[in-house]
Amino acid sequence: MKQKVLVFMSIPFLIWLFIFKYLPLWGWTIAFQDFKPAQSLLKQEWVGLKHFKFLFQDEHFLQVMRNTLAMSFINLVLGFVTAITLAILLNELRKVMFKRTVQTISYLPHFISWVVAASIISNALATDGGIVNELLMWLGIIKEPILWLGEGKYFWGILGLSEVWKNVGWNTIIYLAAMTSIDPAQYEAAEIDGANRFQRIRNITLPGLKPVIIILLIMNIGNLLESGFEPQYLLGNGMNVDYSENLDIFVLKYGIQMGNFSLSIAAGMFKTVVSFILLFSANHIAKRLGEDRLF
Amino acid sequence: MGKKRFWLSCLTMVLLLSMLSACSGSKESGQEKNKDQSSGDSKEKVTFTYFNAATGRDKNTNETRIGKIFEDQTGVNFKMEHLVGDENTKVGTFIASNNYPDVIVPGGSIDKLLGAGAFIPLNDLIDKYGPNIKRVYEPYYNLMKAEDGNIYFLPLSAVVGDYISAPDIEQGAFWIQRRVLKEAGYPKIKTFDEYLNLIRDYVKKHADENLTGYLALTTQDKFFSFTNAPMHLAGYPNDGGVIIDMKTHVANDYADDDYTKRYLQELNKLNAEGLFDKSSFVDNYDQYLAKVASGKVLGFFDYKWQVGQSMANLREAARKSGNDDLEYLALPIVYDANIKDQYLDPPSFVNNRGVGISVSAKDPVRIIKFFDNLLTDENQILSNWGIKGETYMVDDKGRFYRTAEQVAETSSESFRETFGFKYFEYSWPRYGSGSSLPDGNSVGASRQPEVAQMSYSEGDKKLLEAYGAKSFSGLFSDPDDRPWYPAWSIQIEQGSPAQIFTQKKGDLQRKYFPKMVLAAPSEFEGLWQEYVKEFNKLDVKGYEDLITKEVAKKIAIVQGKK
Numbered sequence: 057m058k059q060k061v062l063v064f065m066s067i068p069f070l071i072w073l074f075i076f077k078y079l080p081l082w083g084w085t086i087a088f089q090d091f092k093p094a095q096s097l098l099k100q101e102w103v104g105l106k107h108f109k110f111l112f113q114d115e116h117f118l119q120v121m122r123n124t125l126a127m128s129f130i131n132l133v134l135g136f137v138t139a140i141t142l143a144i145l146l147n148e149l150r151k152v153m154f155k156r157t158v159q160t161i162s163y164l165p166h167f168i169s170w171v172v173a174a175s176i177i178s179n180a181l182a183t184d185g186g187i188v189n190e191l192l193m194w195l196g197i198i199k200e201p202i203l204w205l206g207e208g209k210y211f212w213g214i215l216g217l218s219e220v221w222k223n224v225g226w227n228t229i230i231y232l233a234a235m236t237s238i239d240p241a242q243y244e245a246a247e248i249d250g251a252n253r254f255q256r257i258r259n260i261t262l263p264g265l266k267p268v269i270i271i272l273l274i275m276n277i278g279n280l281l282e283s284g285f286e287p288q289y290l291l292g293n294g295m296n297v298d299y300s301e302n303l304d305i306f307v308l309k310y311g312i313q314m315g316n317f318s319l320s321i322a323a324g325m326f327k328t329v330v331s332f333i334l335l336f337s338a339n340h341i342a343k344r345l346g347e348d349r350l351f
Numbered sequence: 352m353g354k355k356r357f358w359l360s361c362l363t364m365v366l367l368l369s370m371l372s373a374c375s376g377s378k379e380s381g382q383e384k385n386k387d388q389s390s391g392d393s394k395e396k397v398t399f400t401y402f403n404a405a406t407g408r409d410k411n412t413n414e415t416r417i418g419k420i421f422e423d424q425t426g427v428n429f430k431m432e433h434l435v436g437d438e439n440t441k442v443g444t445f446i447a448s449n450n451y452p453d454v455i456v457p458g459g460s461i462d463k464l465l466g467a468g469a470f471i472p473l474n475d476l477i478d479k480y481g482p483n484i485k486r487v488y489e490p491y492y493n494l495m496k497a498e499d500g501n502i503y504f505l506p507l508s509a510v511v512g513d514y515i516s517a518p519d520i521e522q523g524a525f526w527i528q529r530r531v532l533k534e535a536g537y538p539k540i541k542t543f544d545e546y547l548n549l550i551r552d553y554v555k556k557h558a559d560e561n562l563t564g565y566l567a568l569t570t571q572d573k574f575f576s577f578t579n580a581p582m583h584l585a586g587y588p589n590d591g592g593v594i595i596d597m598k599t600h601v602a603n604d605y606a607d608d609d610y611t612k613r614y615l616q617e618l619n620k621l622n623a624e625g626l627f628d629k630s631s632f633v634d635n636y637d638q639y640l641a642k643v644a645s646g647k648v649l650g651f652f653d654y655k656w657q658v659g660q661s662m663a664n665l666r667e668a669a670r671k672s673g674n675d676d677l678e679y680l681a682l683p684i685v686y687d688a689n690i691k692d693q694y695l696d697p698p699s700f701v702n703n704r705g706v707g708i709s710v711s712a713k714d715p716v717r718i719i720k721f722f723d724n725l726l727t728d729e730n731q732i733l734s735n736w737g738i739k740g741e742t743y744m745v746d747d748k749g750r751f752y753r754t755a756e757q758v759a760e761t762s763s764e765s766f767r768e769t770f771g772f773k774y775f776e777y778s779w780p781r782y783g784s785g786s787s788l789p790d791g792n793s794v795g796a797s798r799q800p801e802v803a804q805m806s807y808s809e810g811d812k813k814l815l816e817a818y819g820a821k822s823f824s825g826l827f828s829d830p831d832d833r834p835w836y837p838a839w840s841i842q843i844e845q846g847s848p849a850q851i852f853t854q855k856k857g858d859l860q861r862k863y864f865p866k867m868v869l870a871a872p873s874e875f876e877g878l879w880q881e882y883v884k885e886f887n888k889l890d891v892k893g894y895e896d897l898i899t900k901e902v903a904k905k906i907a908i909v910q911g912k913k
Contacts, residue, residue: 093446093467116858175637182638183630205633206865293633294569294861309854313439315463315845 087322107322124302128283130216139227163225174290208299238264267348278335394426400452407433415771427721451709470707472501476719483726493908504707512787518803518822524681537817564626566651580652581610586690591839602898632865646677675810683827697830734775752801834909835902
């Protein structure tokens, strides 16, 4: 009973967890009812799987799922690659002033709200005087301004780049922190052995980062159905709706805006179950491969 | 050891219980409080909370000139809170916590509040304490009653006295820049073709000026600005997604009719000629407003209250420079010369917006008395005209008017806030727009012909003279009598098939309309067929039947009353 004090100290947090994370699960029953607000959960009308049926039988649902997964996947891959690359580049910099400046500039967009960011993006992509079209025309790559947000096929790309622009600096922070824990003696030894920069990156920095990368990857795979809501909602329009509408927007339109909270809960449950499966599979695979894992 | 554990579990229980009771305790207290506290004629000072689902600056009513006078009369002050962010979210929070402001003025979310039982019935309170409320609202009681026969909120559109129509266009119209008309020698135009040809000619003559011929507003929840235009072109007022036959009163969703097709096809032609701004379909609201305010756009269709900000900017610039070429004139454009335009709203009663007292209200009697006090002739004059000699004058025939200085002063936004016009002209129980006083003066200052005349610039007067009209709305036909108007205010049940239909229809149109407008003219017909096929898969019939039924119900109520 050496840990008695520690156990006691954790009790308030367990209570907190129970009240705020487990008690609300009771609300999942709403998914099986036609929920009317301001009445007790017990007085609601039970409708069985009606809302799940609506969700899965809607002809748009497959498209919405495809968009959600595709955008998530793009964000995941682009997010990892760009953040790790930038972190490694920053780590190689010796001029502290320059490094700090680059870092600050790159993570500032993270603090802009998506509402403002979407405005900036759609202004940059405008056909009359938008910087992207002007630049491409000046370079002679295109002759006519392109209606970037009006073509569905460009949407995923635009979204991916916007996410990178907004979050790359912020995402590097954790990798930079991980790099500081790598023993400098390793670099020195490698240098004495005649390893050049790229060899040092490949053989020391990247392996040093591996545990962080894998843990983050497992956690992010669990969130694969969360492709974000604001950028898609703010940049989406009728012309790119086939590519921009994701699960969250679908739920907003047919659930929350119509006061159909039951449908929203049903979709939320679906997301939770899928996330749960994905998280456990990713963790299991990591275990099988003998890598670090979440639990 | 055992003792310790015992105490610890006690502590845990206490913590748990206190948290649970904190969550559930607030429910009953609100309703009980108001029963035993029905204060009589006390003028004791009291402050209530008031929430308005419109944007604005939060303030106490007694910090405004008008509000201070009301406080002196009744002792009641309101702490006003306005909407920040999304209305449905805010209202959802109220409902979830079951803790409401004393008075709520919701917008489209009123159904949710009613469904949650957030408002108290007002019938008895009005009978006991509201002689003025009764006078103003009684003719509309049948339209105000919920299915259980109770009145839960007071709409803001009860017309008192003779109806006075607005001299300026407040609703939808086809707008055209004044320089286009000027250069063409102020031609009288009526049809859509004439309108578009005027724009074509102007752009041709000024090819190097980088002008936009025609612009549309399509962003998010403002998409109706785009889809409503065909209805107006066909000679109907704004009934929303349907047009109602004048004789049979049958509702028809015109989304698959020739009316809509013709509009899209004309825009398709314009686009092929490079006169339509393609960005219309991707721009957000701010970008749209900026484009209108830039003065580069020659024509567009929209409702004044959506584009008013940009027009006010243009007007201010015109006032300063003395050149109003970039300002817009509203025109009642229709498809064919034999169609009678119906852009002006018929006198109507909007019964799904209003102001209600919530179940959390501490003292509904004081509030209803305050409402009643607002509805005297004197206080309606105060709310709309202000103080005699300061913000308006009375001539020897008893007509109200404003001097040029007073017009300028009362139109300044900061003055309207400190004086209180901004808060009390609307969003409280009131004489509806178009009401008049027993002596014939208009209740709303801007509808008084003398005031409207005074606010016209030299350019305005010249323009009106060229078209032989006394006011801008004089260019439009008088509205026909439509007892059901407006059909858009018919309440559609949350999550019902009809509501899902309107959502799906919207999704479909958002996808196909831009495609059709931007396609090569040869592809238009194919796309239209495809769209109509998709459209007919939806439950149009069910929706139309529902609206037809509701329209008949409304007509019965209105005419049964007469």
